[in-house]
Amino acid sequence: MNLILVTFIILLAFTSYYFGRKKALVIQSSQRLTALPKFYGYYLAAWCAAPALIIFALWSVFEPSIVKTFILQDYTDQNLTKNELQLIYTKVKALAAGTYTGNITNFLDESANKYIQLKGIANSAKVAIILAILIFSLSFAYRSVQKNDRMREPVEIFLKWVLFVASLGAVLVTIGIVFSLLFEAIRFFQAVKIFDFIFGTHWYPAKTFVRDGQPDPELMKDAFGAVPLFAGTFFIAFIAMCVAIPIGLLSGIYLSEYAGRGVRKYAKPIIEILAGIPTVVYGFFAALTVGPFVKEIGNAMGLEVSAESALAAGAVMGVMIIPFISSLSDDVMTAVPQNLRDGSYAMGATKSETVKKVIFPAALPGIVGSILLAVSRAVGETMIVVMASGLAANLTMNPLESTSTITAQIVVILIGDQQFGDPKTQSAFALGISLFIVTLLLNVIALSVVKKYREKYE
Amino acid sequence: MSKIKAENVNVYYGSKQALFDVSIDIAEKEVTALIGPSGCGKSTFLRCLNRMNDVIEICRVEGSIKMDNLELNSRKLDVVRLRENVGMVFQKPNPFPKTIYENVAYGPTIHGIAQSKEEMDQIVETSLKKAALWNEVKDRLDEIGTGLSGGQQQRLCIARAISVSPEVILMDEPCSALDPIATAQIEELIDDLKKEVTIVIVTHSMSQAARVSQKTGFFHLGKLIEFGPTDKIFKNPDNQQTQDYITGRFG
Numbered sequence: 001m002n003l004i005l006v007t008f009i010i011l012l013a014f015t016s017y018y019f020g021r022k023k024a025l026v027i028q029s030s031q032r033l034t035a036l037p038k039f040y041g042y043y044l045a046a047w048c049a050a051p052a053l054i055i056f057a058l059w060s061v062f063e064p065s066i067v068k069t070f071i072l073q074d075y076t077d078q079n080l081t082k083n084e085l086q087l088i089y090t091k092v093k094a095l096a097a098g099t100y101t102g103n104i105t106n107f108l109d110e111s112a113n114k115y116i117q118l119k120g121i122a123n124s125a126k127v128a129i130i131l132a133i134l135i136f137s138l139s140f141a142y143r144s145v146q147k148n149d150r151m152r153e154p155v156e157i158f159l160k161w162v163l164f165v166a167s168l169g170a171v172l173v174t175i176g177i178v179f180s181l182l183f184e185a186i187r188f189f190q191a192v193k194i195f196d197f198i199f200g201t202h203w204y205p206a207k208t209f210v211r212d213g214q215p216d217p218e219l220m221k222d223a224f225g226a227v228p229l230f231a232g233t234f235f236i237a238f239i240a241m242c243v244a245i246p247i248g249l250l251s252g253i254y255l256s257e258y259a260g261r262g263v264r265k266y267a268k269p270i271i272e273i274l275a276g277i278p279t280v281v282y283g284f285f286a287a288l289t290v291g292p293f294v295k296e297i298g299n300a301m302g303l304e305v306s307a308e309s310a311l312a313a314g315a316v317m318g319v320m321i322i323p324f325i326s327s328l329s330d331d332v333m334t335a336v337p338q339n340l341r342d343g344s345y346a347m348g349a350t351k352s353e354t355v356k357k358v359i360f361p362a363a364l365p366g367i368v369g370s371i372l373l374a375v376s377r378a379v380g381e382t383m384i385v386v387m388a389s390g391l392a393a394n395l396t397m398n399p400l401e402s403t404s405t406i407t408a409q410i411v412v413i414l415i416g417d418q419q420f421g422d423p424k425t426q427s428a429f430a431l432g433i434s435l436f437i438v439t440l441l442l443n444v445i446a447l448s449v450v451k452k453y454r455e456k457y458e
Numbered sequence: 459m460s461k462i463k464a465e466n467v468n469v470y471y472g473s474k475q476a477l478f479d480v481s482i483d484i485a486e487k488e489v490t491a492l493i494g495p496s497g498c499g500k501s502t503f504l505r506c507l508n509r510m511n512d513v514i515e516i517c518r519v520e521g522s523i524k525m526d527n528l529e530l531n532s533r534k535l536d537v538v539r540l541r542e543n544v545g546m547v548f549q550k551p552n553p554f555p556k557t558i559y560e561n562v563a564y565g566p567t568i569h570g571i572a573q574s575k576e577e578m579d580q581i582v583e584t585s586l587k588k589a590a591l592w593n594e595v596k597d598r599l600d601e602i603g604t605g606l607s608g609g610q611q612q613r614l615c616i617a618r619a620i621s622v623s624p625e626v627i628l629m630d631e632p633c634s635a636l637d638p639i640a641t642a643q644i645e646e647l648i649d650d651l652k653k654e655v656t657i658v659i660v661t662h663s664m665s666q667a668a669r670v671s672q673k674t675g676f677f678h679l680g681k682l683i684e685f686g687p688t689d690k691i692f693k694n695p696d697n698q699q700t701q702d703y704i705t706g707r708f709g
């Protein structure tokens with residue numbers, strides 16, 4: 001029903017576009033148009049679609065809760081809790097849809113009939129109202145087309161609002177996500193002290209699991225120390241950057257300054273393909289190839305190496321990040337004006353001197369920016385760590401041992417069964433918001449570094 | 459006395475020929491101006507003199523260019539040494555995004571000219587004084603060179619070029635991005651510099667060529683149409699095309 005209605009509105013909008021344009025051509029024969037004919041079409045189409053679709057959307061949002069209020073009115077005298085009322089409403093809906101399998105009481109049956117009736121009324125009312133709105137707004141718009149009113153401005157204003165609503169939506173979603181993280185994290189911090197979370201050195205949430213009732217507060221104190229996770233996250237990111245920064249920068253320099261046009265044409269897309277490989281593929285590459293390889297080499301040298309080592313995960317993560325750094329730094333170095341290169345060559349500088357003393361410093365803000373973006377990417381990377389570096393949150397600085405990161409622990413916490421009110425589940429939100437803060441800070445620093453140096457150099 | 463002697467120079471960009479059999483004698487410690495309409499090859503010729511055409515992949519140079527009997531157009535030539543001897547100033551001021559001091563010290567550093575910090579300070583000061591910039595910047599040598607005005611930037615580039623004491627300085631329309639006052643300062647500077655160095659300047663402004671140069675060469679469509687003393691070229695040229703260009707009938 002809804003689908004038919006929306007399709008109808010959209011088809012009508014298209015029709016009115018063609019109709020409006022045609023009308024404009026008719027008007028043209030007798031008087032001067034106020035805009036190009038297509039604006040007449042846009043005007044009619046916008047007036048046709050926008051009010052009807054807005055009302056349709058509002059109706060769809062509010063209808064269920066209004067119907068629910070009507071149904072649950074019959075139960076107000078029974079002194080039920082909110083959860084019980086919700087359960088009844090779910091039963092009524094299931095009964096109306098014919099998928100209810102429990103005991104049917106008379107009372108439920110009555111409610112279900114009432115539900116079906118209400119839905120029917122609501123549907124007819126919706127169709128009637130929307131048709132009325134369509135007729136009203138189209139006739140209003142048509143009159144204005146007939147009078148040959150100014151068409152360009154209303155269409156431009158309409159477009160401005162469409163764009164505004166789109167960006168408002170994006171902003172609101174972001175704010176919503178941040179707040180949902182924040183509220184759950186606050187609930188977590190009611191159960192676990194924020195001090196214990198930030199400075200505790202033991203991460204072992206499974207310890208707090210109890211079948212019934214509340215877990216022991218003493219246990220809680222020692223189970224949610226996030227230090228091993230922060231340390232692991234930065235440690236693995238550090239290993240990744242040790243791989244990615246040198247290789248990425250050097251290949252960026254090669255591509256922008258040394259490679260001929262032919263090499264560059266093929267090498268650059270190939271390096272960028274690295275960025276397109278799904279991280280899960282890197283993950284099993286790390287777990288099945290690099291991890292055992294590192295272990296064998298370590299064992300051959302007489303070292304104790306875990307099969308899931310921070311080194312393997314970090315190294316593979318570094319490979320994943322190479323294209324970010326190489327491609328971005330290639331771009332910023334290519335963007336250094338040719339006249340600076342000429343100036344340096346004309347002084348008798350060689351290519352490597354020019355790169356080292358002129359191009360690289362001039363491109364430095366962009367390069368620093370790309371590195372910081374790469375770091376925040378490394379900090380947020382999940383799949384490689386989950387697959388290759390294990391899930392035990394060891395507090396270690398030995399790259400040959402297994403360690404875990406914030407993101408990997410969020411995965412561990414949220415897969416499998418969990419209770420929503422449980423501190424163990426809520427700790428995922430606390431981890432999420434700390435990760436969010438870290439990457440946000442990195443991005444802010446990256447942007448301000450870039451801005452500061454840009455002012456200095458231009 | 460001849461400093462640079464070019465014979466039958468032909469330059470190609472890919473399959474397109476940009477210079478046709480250019481032969482020219484550039485005298486020592488004089489200013490030689492190259493004039494001509496846009497795209498006539500005068501900048502291309504200038505860039506042959508310090509091998510800047512090497513930077514352009516598709517460019518090919520034929521013929522002989524000798525500086526003090528050293529063949530410049532040879533594979534065996536040490537380009538770094540050549541460019542130490544032949545400095546260049548570009549159309550658009552292009553100081554490096556470094557401090558004023560570092561800009562001037564750039565050449566001496568890469569050629570290992572200064573042995574000590576004091577010697578480097580001395581070179582920087584002398585070069586800036588020769589470029590008539592010292593008084594304006596002596597208190598802010600550690601400021602970024604790109605923060606100077608256009609005319610100051612161009613004089614900084616000249617200071618950078620003379621810091622390695624070259625024998626020849628090439629100037630590729632050095633005043634075309636500057637206002638009249640800055641232009642006058644640069645022209646005065648050129649007049650001073652020619653006591654010590656040979657200068658070849660490409661310019662669009664005929665009055666500038668007349669003011670600063672002793673010899674003038676007129677290029678048209680890749681050919682050197684006429685070359686001779688500036689006075690003669692401007693007052694009594696042999697060639698009709700030169701006459702037309704000088705009097706503003708085309709170009």
